[in-house]
Amino acid sequence: LFADGGQQCAATTNLRAGFSLAVICLFVLTVTGSCGILGAWRAGSMATCSRSVVRKEECVYTSCYCEENVYLLCQKVSQKADTSEKYDEHGPEMLQVGSHTSSETPSSASAERPRRCWAIWISNKNKQVAVWCQQKANKDEPVFWDYHVVCAVAEGEGEEPLVYDLDSTLAFPCPLSTYFNQAFRPCAPRFAPSFRVVDASDFLSSFSSDRSHMLSASGSFLAPPPSYECILQRARGRTSNVMQFVDMRDSSVPGQIVGLDGLLGLFTPH
Numbered sequence: 001l002f003a004d005g006g007q008q009c010a011a012t013t014n015l016r017a018g019f020s021l022a023v024i025c026l027f028v029l030t031v032t033g034s035c036g037i038l039g040a041w042r043a044g045s046m047a048t049c050s051r052s053v054v055r056k057e058e059c060v061y062t063s064c065y066c067e068e069n070v071y072l073l074c075q076k077v078s079q080k081a082d083t084s085e086k087y088d089e090h091g092p093e094m095l096q097v098g099s100h101t102s103s104e105t106p107s108s109a110s111a112e113r114p115r116r117c118w119a120i121w122i123s124n125k126n127k128q129v130a131v132w133c134q135q136k137a138n139k140d141e142p143v144f145w146d147y148h149v150v151c152a153v154a155e156g157e158g159e160e161p162l163v164y165d166l167d168s169t170l171a172f173p174c175p176l177s178t179y180f181n182q183a184f185r186p187c188a189p190r191f192a193p194s195f196r197v198v199d200a201s202d203f204l205s206s207f208s209s210d211r212s213h214m215l216s217a218s219g220s221f222l223a224p225p226p227s228y229e230c231i232l233q234r235a236r237g238r239t240s241n242v243m244q245f246v247d248m249r250d251s252s253v254p255g256q257i258v259g260l261d262g263l264l265g266l267f268t269p270h
Contacts, residue, residue, distance in 0.1 A: 051162060053077050053153050056172045059164075064214070064223035066149040067242055069166050070119050071207055071231055073151045074200040077117045116154045116161070117200035119207075120263075121255065122193050123147035123246045130191040132183050133169045144191065147246040151200075152176055158269045176267050184260055194248045195263045196255035206254055207231065207245070208238035 060072045122129055123146065130142040137143045153173070154161040162173035163180070170179055184193055210230050214222050232238070244253045258266055 051155060052173050053080060053155065053162075054164065056166070059166055060226075060228075061166050062224075062226040063167075065211075065226055066167060067121075067147075067207070067209065067245070068226060068231060070149045070151045070164075071203065073164055073166075074117055074119055074203055077151070077153055078200055078204065118152045118161075119198045119200060119203040120150050120152055120163075121147060121196035121198065121245050122149065123196075123248060124190075124192060124194050125248070126190050127246070128191055129193045130184070130187045131193075132185055134167050134183075135169055136167070137169075142185075142187070142191075150179075152267070154267075160269075161267050177264060180260065180264060193260060195258050195260070196245060196248060196253075197258065197263065197266065198245075198253075198255040202254040205236070206233070206238065206241070208233040208240055209242045210240040212240055213242050 054073060054076055058076065059069065061069050122131070127146040128144050129146075129148065131145055131148055132140070132142045134143040134145075148167070150168075151164040152161040153164065161176045163176050164173045165179065165183075166172070168174070168179070168183065170182055174182075208231065210232060211221075211225055214225065216222055232240075241253055244250045245255070248257050256266070
């Protein structure tokens with residue numbers, strides 16, 4: 001598994017105030033680097049906050065379990081208007097997917113739900129993908145994940161999707177074109193990404209994990225697992241299929257396989 005996260009100013013003059021601001025900005029530049037605060041500004045964090053479907057503090061997060069983080073995020077986005085959604089100290093309550101029937105009268109809240117939501121799996125045949133702007137990275141260097149998973153949400157027809165990556169230093173959420181251009185940069189071919197784009201409804205109904213892929217040869221976890229129970233589709237007879245989603249050649253699980261250009265083209269309004 002590779003790396004898969006009140007000041008008081010006596011501003012008695014405009015000159016002193018301007019100097020103080022310059023010092024603060026220089027400090028921010030030095031500490032955060034290009035993928036920190038500046039990355040968020042470039043990604044339009046101030047503009048995208050109002051478009052955000054889910055706030056970061058609402059999300060359930062476990063380091064190195066991005067597939068489960070995104071499953072719960074897709075679930076939250078898909079059921080955002082369901083006021084019965086609950087979380088407690090035992091972990092997330094799994095909501096029933098597709099619980100709204102056609103006979104129901106849509107509420108004003110449900111009418112405002114995002115039009116589309118996707119889980120995007122990222123890997124390659126070598127299971128070594130270079131991803132920039134990750135929290136585990138050193139400065140402006142990439143992290144080499146065996147795989148990574150993010151969520152993308154389009155709020156309406158013709159709208160550019162926003163990417164929700166809980167491991168990224170970019171804005172949360174971040175416009176899709178900005179995210180993928182910043183996170184995936186020119187690199188050696190063996191580190192280039194492939195993507196499996198899965199509609200959220202397909203992902204929620206098919207994904208299943210017993211977390212066995214996170215066990216070492218001795219049977220211990222490579223990273224502490226989530227506190228809640230495994231996401232297993234027992235009712236549908238699903239077995240653990242994490243690595244099938246990771247394998248871009250595997251057609252037994254849903255998803256459209258594309259490269260970086262294909263991914264950007266897939267989400268470009270026509």
